[in-house]
Amino acid sequence: MLKEGISSGGVGDASGRRMRWSLLRDLWVLAKARVVSLLVFTAAVGEILAPDALVHWESAVAGLLGIALAGGAGGVLNQIVEPVLDQHMRRTLHRPLAEGRISRGGAIVYAGVLMLAAMVILAWGTNPLTLGLTLVGTVGYGVVYTLYLKPSTPWNIVWGGLAGALPPLIGWTAITGSVSALPLVLVLLIFVWTPAHFWPLAICCREDYAQACIPMLPVTHGVDRTRQEVLRYAVLTWLVSLAPVLLTGDWVYGGIAGISGAWFVGMALRLKGLPEGQEMDRYARRMFAYSISYLFLLFTALILGKLVMGYGFF
Ligand code: HEM
Numbered sequence: 306m307l308k309e310g311i312s313s314g315g316v317g318d319a320s321g322r323r324m325r326w327s328l329l330r331d332l333w334v335l336a337k338a339r340v341v342s343l344l345v346f347t348a349a350v351g352e353i354l355a356p357d358a359l360v361h362w363e364s365a366v367a368g369l370l371g372i373a374l375a376g377g378a379g380g381v382l383n384q385i386v387e388p389v390l391d392q393h394m395r396r397t398l399h400r401p402l403a404e405g406r407i408s409r410g411g412a413i414v415y416a417g418v419l420m421l422a423a424m425v426i427l428a429w430g431t432n433p434l435t436l437g438l439t440l441v442g443t444v445g446y447g448v449v450y451t452l453y454l455k456p457s458t459p460w461n462i463v464w465g466g467l468a469g470a471l472p473p474l475i476g477w478t479a480i481t482g483s484v485s486a487l488p489l490v491l492v493l494l495i496f497v498w499t500p501a502h503f504w505p506l507a508i509c510c511r512e513d514y515a516q517a518c519i520p521m522l523p524v525t526h527g528v529d530r531t532r533q534e535v536l537r538y539a540v541l542t543w544l545v546s547l548a549p550v551l552l553t554g555d556w557v558y559g560g561i562a563g564i565s566g567a568w569f570v571g572m573a574l575r576l577k578g579l580p581e582g583q584e585m586d587r588y589a590r591r592m593f594a595y596s597i598s599y600l601f602l603l604f605t606a607l608i609l610g611k612l613v614m615g616y617g618f619f
């Protein structure tokens with residue numbers, strides 16, 4: 306099913322190794338492993354913030370493995386649905402399914418194996434709530450967002466973002482088996498961050514999205530309205546990012562969130578003020594890149610804050 310990958314007897318060792326590496330790279334890309342790494346990190350922070358994480362270390366490890374595998378399955382499902390769309394976008398045209406290096410059947414098997422492994426590990430090492438939430442995340446992204454929301458509404462990512470926002474809660478439930486205010490605030494934080502993360506990139510790719518008939522906001526409502534929305538969501542993210550301080554009294558986190566969020570809002574303001582053209586596109590790409598570092602920084606600050614302040618959970 307996989308069109309290449311295993312060297313045959315006639316092929317030399319070096320070329321066999323190259324083919325194996327290239328297959329591994331394709332499987333990595335297919336699972337959107339770089340995106341999944343941030344999902345797993347936010348889940349790990351959810352776990353670390355939960356009471357007694359160290360005591361329940363088996364659940365913690367199972368939770369992270371499960372989210373990594375299920376997140377990967379979501380990425381594969383997304384690309385199984387969209388090979389033709391991926392062929393029409395400069396950013397995605399070299400993906401393994403779009404270029405036919407991996408067949409649709411092979412990708413379906415791969416997604417199935419990842420999902421099954423995730424479910425087994427979560428069922429064994431965590432609890433039904435964690436398993437259920439992870440399932441909602443994968444189906445929410447791989448099916449609801451990809452198949453229904455993305456091709457039908459410019460607000461696709463506002464709702465699709467909910468799936469990607471779940472990991473901190475999943476991390477928390479893996480340890481505690483229950484829901485609490487702090488992880489819910491973190492879900493809300495990623496939920497409101499997602500539009501300001503993605504729409505700057507959508508501004509850069511607007512022509513590709515238009516050609517592929519995907520109704521992303523810059524295509525349906527124009528660049529100015531999109532920049533306005535990016536600013537609104539950046540401000541909202543900044544405000545929500547300060548909410549954990551009310552629950553934890555963690556001023557270390559609060560300081561970092563205050564400064565990095567102000568920077569995010571500043572970038573959104575600058576983006577809004579630039580005339581349309583190459584400079585605006587370049588700046589939008591910078592804001593997209595910063596959005597990723599920003600979320601990473603916020604979640605690192607939460608761990609740092611807990612280490613310094615303790616919250617009395619340890
Ligand atoms: C529906 C919600 C989301 C949409 C539409 C979206 C969209 C995107 C897109 C289009 C890319 C570029 C990917 C590429 O060029 O291959 C990207 C990159 C990325 N996204 Fe998101 N994203 C969403 C949610 C999230 C969430 C929830 C996280 C993590 C918490 C996340 C983390 C990342 C990371 C780390 C990258 C960089 C990947 C790399 O360097 O290759 N995204 N996102």
Ligand SMILES: CC(C)=CCC/C(C)=C/CC/C(C)=C/COP(=O)(O)OP(=O)(O)O
Pocket residue numbers: 337340344372375376377379380383397438439442443446455468469471472475
């Ligand atoms: C809890 C859990 C397991 C959740 C999984 C959720 C998940 C994998 C979210 C990723 C979000 C993402 C990469 C969107 C890309 O948008 P796109 O598909 O429109 O981008 P593309 O054009 O690059 O394909």
